[in-house]
Every structure is written in structure tokens, then in C-alpha cells.
Amino acid sequence: MASAAFEEIVDTFAFLDDWEDRYRHVIEMGRDMPPLDDALKVPATKVEGCASQVWLVPDVTGETFTFQGDSDAMIVKGLIAILHALYAGQPVAEVHGIDAEAELARLGLNDHLSSQRSNGLRAMVDRIRNVTAR
Template sequence: MILPANAQQALEAFGQCPGWEQRARLLMQWGDQLAPLNDAERCAANRVQGCESQVWLLAERDGAHWQFRASSDARLLRGLLALLLARTNGLTQTELAQLDLPAWFTQLGLARHLSPSRSNGLQAVLARMQQLLAAADQGSSAH
């Protein structure tokens, strides 16, 4: 599967980090680049269940491709979300279903630094993406 441009940039940037401290700093910089969500978007309907921190996720379809926006109250998690979005934005529903999230964070050199709860939280975000896509499919087939 071809990587989106942002994902390729992430791989190159994180590949140049010699250790965890540099990766953590880069992770927070990526998180700072996330477009902020407004108060209306930070509502219960957009909240991802299964995350210890508060995480909000929105999805929009652009033809066959999906664009996601996300935010969190936790700075490190915002960085992880930014990397997740770099990997998922612009994919089709089929490509999203085939995404191996643990492999992506392993490629970035971050997997072994993810606590089980952070790993589970990221899986919850990916599951929520799938739910949003399935709901959009049902909505479009109902018309």
C-alpha cells in the first residue's frame, strides 16, 4: 500500500531520531500541528469510547476517500493522533480496513514506548473510524 505524503514525512522525520527523547519531542510537535476542534465539535457524539484521555474524532468523505480530524486533552496523545491521521487521511474505506496500526507505530519506532492503555486507545480510535465509515455507508444506502 502506498503511503500518503504526510505518512512518508512522518516516517522520515521519526527515522532520523536517535532515541525516545527526540521522538517524544517530535511527537508533541506533530500534535501541536493538529487543527483545533471547536467547542461544538468537542461533544459527546464525537467522543471516542475506550480511551483513558478524552479524544474526539470527526470524519468527512471526499468522494471515495476519507479525511479525519481529531483532538485530545492529552498532549502526547495529540501527537499520536496526528501520526494516525497522517497514515489514514485520504484512504478509502477498504484501505482503512486493511491498516495495520501496530505495524505503523513500529515503523515509526514508537510501538515499544506505547503503554498498553495508549495502544488500546489508538485501537479504539481506529475502531471508531470504522464505525463512522459504516454509519456513513448505511446513511448513503438508505437514500
């Protein structure tokens, strides 16, 4: 079950007819993300498999999952914002039940991201799933 924040993104994408407008929206979402403290940009938080520099800092203390993230590429930072809307605030036990591929397909991302970006997005989802595995 997607969060209300993710459903809002789905609705916005449905409203935006042109992929270039959607692309700009993703970049704006990335700009709205708070920057990650440089002290957290360490090898342990870096996501391997991404063409850009990507860091995810999960918070799995307690029963609710959230994370901070950052990238040196604005489109990727926007993708992090989308993943944040999809996963943040979800119960840790339910993170694995989220079909990220199907949810992201609702946005049409598969058709408009390069293979490198798609691989990076999968690597970010894999990291989220790995840190929430119990």
C-alpha cells in the same frame, strides 16, 4: 500502502535516534494540529477506551476519507496527527486495507507507549475503521 505524509514521519523517526526526541516530535505534531471546535466535542464524537479525552470527527462524504481530531493530552493529540497522516486522503474503500498496527510498529510506538495509550490508540483506529465500513 502508507501515505506520503506518513512516510515522512517514518523518515523523521529514523533520523531521530533518541526516543525522547521522537516523543517531543509527536507532541510538536499535536501542537500543529488545528483545534477542534468545542461544538464538535460531543458524546457522539468522543472515543471511548482512551484515558484522555479524545474526539474524532470523520468526514466520509464522497470517496475520500478524512477526519478532524483533538485531545486534552498533547501526546495523544500527536498520536491523532500520526493517524491523520496515515488515513486522511485515503480512498474510503481502502481504509480497511491499511494495517495500522504494522504501520505504527514502524515508528516503534508499541515499545514506548503505556498500555493505556496503546489501548487508546487502538480505540481511535477502531473508530476510524467503524465509520468507514461499508
